[in-house]
Amino acid sequence: AQKITQTQPGMFVQEKEAVTLDCTYDTSDQSYGLFWYKQPSSGEMIFLIYQGSYDEQNATEGRYSLNFQKARKSANLVISASQLGDSAMYFCAMIFTGTASKLTFGTGTRLQVTL
Amino acid sequence: GAGVSQSPSNKVTEKGKDVELRCDPISGHTALYWYRQRLGQGLEFLIYFQGNSAPDKSGLPSDRFSAERTGESVSTLTIQRTQQEDSAVYLCASSFRLAGDNEQFFGPGTRLTVL
Numbered sequence: 001a002q003k004i005t006q007t008q009p010g011m012f013v014q015e016k017e018a019v020t021l022d023c024t025y026d027t028s029d030q031s032y033g034l035f036w037y038k039q040p041s042s043g044e045m046i047f048l049i050y051q052g053s054y055d056e057q058n059a060t061e062g063r064y065s066l067n068f069q070k071a072r073k074s075a076n077l078v079i080s081a082s083q084l085g086d087s088a089m090y091f092c093a094m095i096f097t098g099t100a101s102k103l104t105f106g107t108g109t110r111l112q113v114t115l
Numbered sequence: 116g117a118g119v120s121q122s123p124s125n126k127v128t129e130k131g132k133d134v135e136l137r138c139d140p141i142s143g144h145t146a147l148y149w150y151r152q153r154l155g156q157g158l159e160f161l162i163y164f165q166g167n168s169a170p171d172k173s174g175l176p177s178d179r180f181s182a183e184r185t186g187e188s189v190s191t192l193t194i195q196r197t198q199q200e201d202s203a204v205y206l207c208a209s210s211f212r213l214a215g216d217n218e219q220f221f222g223p224g225t226r227l228t229v230l
Contacts, residue, residue: 045158108157
């Protein structure tokens with residue numbers, strides 16, 4: 001079965017520090033996509049970054065980068081220079097070729113940025 | 116342009132009543148998705164539409180759940196004979212096309228409370 005695992009229910013980071021949020025996945029598919037979404041307390045889901053399984057370079061979007069290690073089946077999100085506004089739930093999600101565009105989500109990591 | 120909108124934003128109903136949740140996707144987006152998020156959990160995929168067609172309904176939790184989409188725009192998710200376990204936030208998303216690398220844009224959700 002295809003599964004996304006986020007092992008960190010909660011993380012703390014000091015403002016201006018970098019933080020890594022873990023995500024591992026289990027699939028036998030060769031073609032898939034990886035997403036990270038941010039969900040603030042207001043509830044909306046905000047797209048952060050995307051990585052295709054065949055992309056040779058790690059994706060980057062501003063302060064967000066995705067540390068993609070295909071052999072280890074991990075897709076960790078790195079947030080550099082954390083800001084107070086980064087405090088939110090972060091969800092790792094994946095699309096597998098056998099499920100059209102259905103996103104399968106992990107259970108999320110709650111990030112709290114402190115002064 | 117306008118994002119994905121959902122109505123109502125909050126719905127409180129009594130057990131056994133039927134409810135209808137509405138989603139207006141971004142104009143021009145052919146693909147539409149429904150997810151459910153129970154309190155403190157990740158998103159659970161329910162159903163997707165490509166145009167007006169829903170090829171896979173296996174994600175719907177029970178036969179009390181149904182969804183339709185008309186005119187390749189608005190979609191409604193109907194829950195009949197609501198149960199307390201149906202209480203959750205129901206999120207709708209849309210994307211330009213049904214493909215793994217397409218970002219899904221989420222609406223603000225409908226918070227359903229079944230008393």
